[in-house]
Amino acid sequence: MTAPATVRRVGERSLLVELADEAAVAALYGWLRERQAGEAPGALDAVEEIVPAARTVLLDGVADVDAVTALLRTARPTAAAAASGPxxxxxxxxxxxxxxxxxxxxxxxxxxxxxxxxxxxxxxxxxxxxxxxxxxxxxxxxxxxxxxxxxxxxxxxxxxxxxxxxxxxxxxxxxxxxxxxxxxxxxxxxxxxxxxxxxxxxxxxxxxxxxx
The missing domain is CATH 2.40.100.10 (Cyclophilin-like)
Known part of the structure; x- marks a missing residue:
């Protein structure tokens, strides 16, 4: 990702990704949903729900901070991904x-x-x-x-x-x-x-x- 993201543990089985602004949240949320839909293997396998907010994205069902942090370094979210819903x-x-x-x-x-x-x-x-x-x-x-x-x-x-x-x-x-x-x-x-x-x-x- 071009903007820095901080990954924090939330309870025993969730992670919170903190981002710079709403645009970064929207783009990352779209990218994560696309990756899930494509059934790409890796750190998102255990994710049960992705919940965006104003400055964060919650990943429920996954607890490996290092794996998710490494995945985010490869992320290339775009505005198109952010606005790809129905x-x-x-x-x-x-x-x-x-x-x-x-x-x-x-x-x-x-x-x-x-x-x-x-x-x-x-x-x-x-x-x-x-x-x-x-x-x-x-x-x-x-x-x-x-x-x-x-x-x-x-x-x-x-x-x-x-x-x-x-x-x-x-x-x-x-x-x-x-x-x-x-x-x-x-x-x-x-x-x-x-x-x-x-x-x-x-x-x-x-x-x-x-x-x-």
Missing amino acids: LVEVPTVYDGADLAEVATLWGVSEEAAVRIHTSPAYVVAFCGFAPGFGYLTGLPPRYGVPRRATPRSAVPAGSVALAGPYTGVYPRSSPGGWQLLGRTALTLWDTGREPAALLAPGVRVRFTAVRA
Whole structure:
């Protein structure tokens, strides 16, 4: 790898790979998944799950620090590998309570804000907060927005929202402090579906504006 990675033991059977930034995490996660899919022998044989986060990748089921460190020295992750997952289109009604405020922060009209948000090709960087909630990257850094000063006690399921550099879709009603742009009718989390989560790390996402 061109960027340094630190491998640390987590419990008896997991390793945590610490990386420089989200781009390095996404590229390494994609590279590891490709290597697994290709059934390449070696240090990943015992890995049961690969879990990316903002600055780390957890390898569950493997405990050999030296073997994984040696493998990472041979890794050549690319941006293409990071964004190689399936594409999910999210039809969105852009009538969110914070759309006007976000447009003001961006210095554009509400219509332009919708165009800005629907333009990027997003990628699920990692999941957390609630089952089925993906942290999506792809919006240019200049469009990052702060969380609300006072979180809402209940955000409706399907709400499309922004916070910092991320876009997300609330999989169920829950408290939340993200800026609400709109809503989608898609079901993000369904335990009767396989897989239950519609969005998973590496999945590509496109938002499309639709009428109510």
